[in-house]
Amino acid sequence: MTQDELKALVGQAALQYVVPGEIVGVGTGSTVNKFIDALASMKDRIKGAVSSSVASTERLQALGIPVFDSNAVEELSVYIDGADEIDGRGYMIKGGGAALTREKIVAAQSRRFVCIADESKLVGTLGRFPVPVEVIPMATQRLIRQFAAMGGSAQVRMKDGKALVTDNGQSIVDVSGLRIADPLAFEDEVSQWPGVVTVGVFAHQKAAVCLLGTAGGVRTIEY
Numbered sequence: 001m002t003q004d005e006l007k008a009l010v011g012q013a014a015l016q017y018v019v020p021g022e023i024v025g026v027g028t029g030s031t032v033n034k035f036i037d038a039l040a041s042m043k044d045r046i047k048g049a050v051s052s053s054v055a056s057t058e059r060l061q062a063l064g065i066p067v068f069d070s071n072a073v074e075e076l077s078v079y080i081d082g083a084d085e086i087d088g089r090g091y092m093i094k095g096g097g098a099a100l101t102r103e104k105i106v107a108a109q110s111r112r113f114v115c116i117a118d119e120s121k122l123v124g125t126l127g128r129f130p131v132p133v134e135v136i137p138m139a140t141q142r143l144i145r146q147f148a149a150m151g152g153s154a155q156v157r158m159k160d161g162k163a164l165v166t167d168n169g170q171s172i173v174d175v176s177g178l179r180i181a182d183p184l185a186f187e188d189e190v191s192q193w194p195g196v197v198t199v200g201v202f203a204h205q206k207a208a209v210c211l212l213g214t215a216g217g218v219r220t221i222e223y
């Protein structure tokens with residue numbers, strides 16, 4: 001099976017976690033796009049979605065799925081999203097699609113995070129994928145130096161020759177060369193640095209379940 005087929009497989013499998021009659025939290029990315037397409041088949045049985053990005057909102061609305069503001073909803077039963085890496089404890093790196101801040105917000109208002117990923121995303125220790133960090137642009141260079149001091153190499157993410165601008169009007173730095181043995185401590189530390197909006201390590205908002213797409217089918221991992 002191709003990676004795209006594995007993504008479609010887990011996108012479809014995630015439907016079993018959607019609670020009929022409720023609003024579902026929806027992440028961002030190529031795997032979630034498969035989930036959104038599958039969700040269209042049950043759009044008449046759900047109230048709608050809270051979305052984590054402009055891109056997902058547009059896709060949901062194009063399929064006729066109502067999108068609610070996160071402030072209009074107190075708690076969601078389930079949040080479904082992909083990951084750039086997930087480890088054996090359900091800790092993740094996210095933000096390869098630059099949507100990490102809104103993803104963390106919607107994950108935080110959800111009781112259960114269901115991660116959908118193809119098997120290439122499963123790692124022993126987080127850090128092979130450069131950690132995305134959303135930052136306030138005026139803090140970028142100082143933060144790059146702070147990451148260097150902890151052994152990382154941070155680069156501003158570019159798009160069309162300019163610093164990428166997130167849905168929230170901020171920048172992203174991608175930090176490579178880190179080995180994140182203690183994701184909770186890493187998230188806690190970096191989140192406190194002035195100028196950091198969101199660090200793309202999801203330890204406090206970790207996955208409760210991972211639906212992993214493998215050549216042998218969907219493997220369900222509960223944490």
Ligand SMILES: O=C[C@H](O)[C@H](O)[C@H](O)COP(=O)(O)O
Pocket residue numbers: 027028029030031032081082083084093094095096097098099100103
């Ligand atoms: O910002 C993007 C998100 O964190 C995505 O969930 C993550 O990058 C995985 O995306 P994909 O399913 O495209 O690999």
